[in-house]
Amino acid sequence: MSLISGANCLxxxxxxxxxxxxxxxxxxxxxxxxxxxMSAKDLFSPVAQGAVLYLRSILAILMAMNGHSSMGKAWGxxxxxxxVSPATSFADGYTWITNADDTITITGYAGLGGxxxxxxxxxxxxxxxxxTNAFYWRESLTGVTIPGSITNIGNxxxxxxxxxxxxxxxxxxTRIGGWAFASCTGLESLEIPDSxxxxxxxxxxxCTGLESxxxxxGVIHIGDGVFNRCAGLTGVSIPDSVAHIGSMAFYExxGLTGVSIPxxxxxxxxxxxxxxxxxxxxTIGAGVSxxxxxAFESCINLT
Numbered sequence: 001m002s003l004i005s006g007a008n009c010l011x012x013x014x015x016x017x018x019x020x021x022x023x024x025x026x027x028x029x030x031x032x033x034x035x036x037x038m039s040a041k042d043l044f045s046p047v048a049q050g051a052v053l054y055l056r057s058i059l060a061i062l063m064a065m066n067g068h069s070s071m072g073k074a075w076g077x078x079x080x081x082x083x084v085s086p087a088t089s090f091a092d093g094y095t096w097i098t099n100a101d102d103t104i105t106i107t108g109y110a111g112l113g114g115x116x117x118x119x120x121x122x123x124x125x126x127x128x129x130x131x132t133n134a135f136y137w138r139e140s141l142t143g144v145t146i147p148g149s150i151t152n153i154g155n156x157x158x159x160x161x162x163x164x165x166x167x168x169x170x171x172x173x174t175r176i177g178g179w180a181f182a183s184c185t186g187l188e189s190l191e192i193p194d195s196x197x198x199x200x201x202x203x204x205x206x207c208t209g210l211e212s213x214x215x216x217x218g219v220i221h222i223g224d225g226v227f228n229r230c231a232g233l234t235g236v237s238i239p240d241s242v243a244h245i246g247s248m249a250f251y252e253x254x255g256l257t258g259v260s261i262p263x264x265x266x267x268x269x270x271x272x273x274x275x276x277x278x279x280x281x282x283t284i285g286a287g288v289s290x291x292x293x294x295a296f297e298s299c300i301n302l303t
Contacts (some may be wrong), residue, residue, distance in 0.1 A: 096122055097131075105129040105154075113140025120147035130157045132177070139163050142186075148172030148195075153180050155200070162186055171195045176203045178223070185209050194218040199226050201246065208232055211255075217241045222249050224269065231255055240264045245272055247292065254278055263287035268295050277301065 093111025096104050104127045106118065120127055129152040135141060137160040146153065148170035155177040158164065164184045169176075171193040178200040181187065187207045192199065194216045201223040204210065210230045215222075217239040224246035227233060233253045238245075240262035247269030250256060256276045261268065263285030273279060275298040282302060284291075296302060 092119070094119075094122065096127075098125065099128070103128040105131045106134050107131040108133075109135050109138060113138060113142065115143035115145075116141060117145045118147060118150070120149040128152065130154050132156055133159070135161060137161070144168070146170060146173065151175070153177055155179060156182070158184060160184075169193055169196075174198065176200060178202055179205065182206055188212075190214070192216055192219060197221070199223055201225055202228065205229060211235075213237070215239055215242070220244070222246055224248055225251065227253055229253070238262060238265070243267070245269060247271055248274065250276060252276070258282070261285050261288060266290065268292060270294060271297065274298060 093109055094106050095108035095110075096106045099105055102125060104122050104125045106127060106129070118127070118130070126149050127147070128150060130146070130150060132154040133156050134154065135144075135158045136156055139162055141158070141161045141164050143166045144158070144164065145168040149172060151172060151174050153169075153173055153176045156179045157177060158167075158181045159179050160183045161181075162183065162185045164181075165186045165188060167181065167187065167190060169192065172195050173193065174195055175198045176192070176196060179202040180200070182202050182205040184204075185206070185208050187210050189212045190204070190210060191214045196216070196219055198221045199215075199219060202225045203223065205225050205228040207227075208229070208231050210227075211232050211234055213227070213233065213236045215236070215238055219239060219242055221244045222242060225248045226246065227236070228248050228251045230250075231252065231254045234255045234257060236250070236256065236259065238259070238261060242262065242265055244267045245261070245265055248271045249269060250259070250273045251271050252275045253273070254275070254277045256273075257278050258281040259273065259279065260283040264287055265285060266287055266289050268288055268291045270292040272292070272295045273282070274294055274296070277298070277300055279296075279299045279302050282296065
């Protein structure tokens with residue numbers, strides 16, 4: 001079946017070639033592209049986005065080539081441009097939105113992966129935020145550098161990036177969102193800059209390869225489950241700026257051998273260090289006025 005557009009809308013379609021190649025039929029292209037989209041892990045994965053862009057591009061070319069006259073082809077190419085142009089801004093593998101203050105929030109990524117330096121500017125506008133799920137499940141990522149222009153790392157921003165081995169966060173970020181780096185099992189070490197004040201719930205949960213964490217002075221709030229089940233974690237430095245350590249913050253960190261809680265901390269949540277079976281020493285500052293239930297339960301080597 002041929003596409004009819006523009007000035008040729010009343011003209012009968014051309015007859016098919018005697019032996020059409022089914023691999024170039026519109027039906028075949030659409031079927032394969034839809035298959036890739038439906039079989040992708042999520043509709044925002046690189047596979048799904050690539051299949052959609054591929055389908056849109058093929059449709060655009062067919063539309064442009066379908067015209068029988070100059071006017072028909074002109075209409076076809078106009079529709080082609082509209083088909084290829086994505087609904088949201090897209091360049092260098094990123095999708096983004098422009099915020100009310102004329103800054104940029106990155107909302108998605110469909111690039112090649114590897115070691116990625118997130119830009120501090122896009123189209124001469126400052127990038128200030130990484131949005132929710134922006135790099136979700138991008139297994140192609142091996143490293144990421146976040147520039148100082150970014151103040152907010154959104155919820156689940158890098159969730160399930162299992163091959164991510166390092167994260168460099170420049171000073172500027174003030175918040176690391178909930179589950180932002182959860183289940184990044186390849187991540188080995190982490191340094192959180194002084195600018196960060198809030199590490200939200202579950203931010204590094206189930207990062208099983210994480211061995212050491214330096215939390216720089218500036219962090220006030222460590223949310224619930226932030227390092228939950230980081231079994232490889234052997235050491236953590238908690239600065240004297242921290243006032244709150246949430247429930248299950250270090251739950252089942254079975255490799256953790258010692259911890260020092262500074263006097264600045266006033267609250268230690270339920271199960272904060274539950275089942276840290278290698279924990280041998282814990283120093284608790286005099287400022288801790290509220291230690292919730294089972295904070296050190298099942299720490300069998302704690303003396």
